[in-house]
Amino acid sequence: MKRFSALALLRAGLDGQKSWPRDWRDPEPRKHYDVVIIGGGGHGLATAYYLAKTHGVRSVAVLERASIGGGNTGRNTTIVRSNYRQPALQRLLEFSLKTWEGLSDELNYNLMFSQRGALFLGHSDADMTKLAERGDSLRCVGIDAQLMTRRQVARLIPLLDISPNARFPVVGGLIQRRGGTARHDAVAWGYARAADALGVDVIQNCEVTGFDITDGRVHGVRTSRGSVGADRVGLCVAGNSGLVAAMAGLKLPIESHLLQAFVSEPVKPMIDTVIMSQSVHCYISQSDKGELGLGGDPDHYPTYSQRGSPHRIDEVAAQAIAMVPALSRLRMLRSWSGTTDMSFDGSPIIGATPIDGLYLNGGWCYGGFKATPGSGRLYAHHLATGAAHAIAAPFSLERFALGATIDEAGAGPLPQAR
Amino acid sequence: MMLIACPHCGPRAHVEFTYERTMDAILSVDVDPDTAVAILFQRENPRGPSQELWRHTYGCRSWLRLTRNTVTHDLAEVVAWPPA
Incomplete structure (x- = not known):
């Protein structure tokens, strides 16, 4: 294995990056x-x-x-x-x-692991009680968790609709700063x-x-x-x-269902945190390339089709736009689904x-x-x-x-x- | 998206229906504990035709037996359950 480094990259530049070996072999199975x-x-x-x-x-x-x-x-x-x-x-x-x-x-190997923070939104007093209890339990076992007020959430994600008339009013949140995304x-x-x-x-x-x-x-x-x-x-x-x-x-105590995900066209940085809402069931993050990745609920029935129902796309888009209205102008590039191993x-x-x-x-x-x-x-x-x-x-x-x-x-x- | 022909209400969008469990996973009260565990937790999880119990939850609320392909979502049969 040839190690990746800035120096190795420079050296390989001398021959147009052609000297890199393949990353892994293609062996025949042994007996x-x-x-x-x-x-x-x-x-x-x-x-x-x-x-x-x-x-x-x-x-x-x-x-x-x-x-x-x-x-x-x-x-x-x-x-x-x-968390x-x-x-x-x-x-x-x-x-x-x-x-x-x-x-x-x-x-x-650059996994692009980015600890940008993973935030659960709280939409009601009941949500906040639940999030506070979760945060306490996490801190008791040494996992980072920080309860946030509505004002703090608004500073972290300025594009979030925090008006009192919002479809999903934001009361506060719970963030795990060490959470994030990876490639x-x-x-x-x-x-x-x-x-x-x-x-x-x-x-x-x-x-x-x-x-x-x-x-x-x-x-x-x-x-x-x-x-x-x-x-x-x-x-x-x-x-x-x-x-x-x-x-x-x-x-096995497993059924195969499906979960859909969606990705938008790439835009300049607009959301630098993972936004999740367990009451609304929608999650939003932005990749380093600028695309917004969205997800929601599974489709809730056994399937190997890797092809989701359009009503879920509708639902996730509606929730995402209600939380971050600026998303309404974005075009979605792709939607896809994966076969999930649902345990009991x-x-x-x-x-x-x-x-x-x-x-x-x-x-x-x-x-x-x-x-x-x-x-x-x-x-x-x-x-x-x-x-x-x-x-x-x-x-x-x-x-x-x-x-x-x-x-x-x-x-x-x-x-x-x- | 599936169009499910409810025997009571006619063809309706599948968002009106909820999946409950496969037909081999219906537990009767008089089985021994090992059988109960098997019925509750062990699934064939077939890729292809499967017999399933669904409910027309946001319609007539009846239980229905579906014979449904888990790859193509083709519905071979939708009948009332339990049979009258």
Whole structure:
């Protein structure tokens, strides 16, 4: 791996930047690996990287059906934060956020991680009570949170409609200053490049078509490019967890739904914070390129179509314009949707399955991007040591049968209740 | 966007309807705990035809059984549930 630096960039300038090697190899699958990861998204690639880096497991392959980062890793709204309410989720996402800080340096890859602040708006006294309670709980465990008055919010985001007659009046907010955004594609590429440098085989265009399982133990996978043996196999295919698990005869507490996102034409900087409203269900941020990324609620029914309903576009646009009226003149460039792995309590599943040697990382609902580095570290720990890391332990697959669900929304055991 | 033909009200936009659960996920009260866990939490999550329980929530409020393709959203059947 040739390291990126200002000096290397200058040097490469002498030959028109033609001396850069490819960022990762294009290896043929070997007959056997210690660990095979199915799914070359951010989580799978991060897992492979930490297996090699932290645990010294170098015989690792990441099998990706298409090209890396082409699924939900490249379809989300790139928001990173750890201001959750359930203690288990706070620990998980703060572990991840701490890993985000400094990750560009560690990977020697510019992830454009920008801690521009993630703000929840409060639209009523009841909202503010809830936000104050959340902020207190966060500060108790050492996560930054700051309650803001209406005036402070107005100073932070001058374009916000804070008039008393606003459709969604702003009473105040709760900000996590360390929250922000990152460039999602770069996360997949950065991890792939760093993992490849440590000897991990990143194998694209290699679809898993089945498992070799005897006596309740997995011995490898069958792929479109031949059989690959493995001591341990890790599923990391959020969106399609149910389909891949079905090849191993498993049924999971997961349904695949969809979430839409929208991006506008690029404009000059107008919003330098991530604006979210959990009462209105709309979130807005501006990329470094100037495009505004918008998102809202999921579509609330099972689908693999990756094609959302227009009524949601209408709803998100109406909410966004009501909050930031200046958005009304912007043209939307694209809308798209990703297949979300909706778990039955809204929290992810990281851990063992009933089949020996087969592990699951999925059920991230619509909130997996922010967890990418933490998820990779925790999953790698489990795959390398055979035991769950203390932070990941509450997210086991057994929690549903045990009644130990982690329900952030307090909405009950239905995937569409998130 | 789906156009769902409610057997009571005729064709209506899908925003009037809410998805409840797949038909294999309907729990009866007299099953043993292991079966209950399986029915509540284990899903086939099919890619293709699926039998689902929906409700015409913002219409006649009836329960409906849909046979719906989860990739194309084609509706093969919409019938009242439970059958009369």
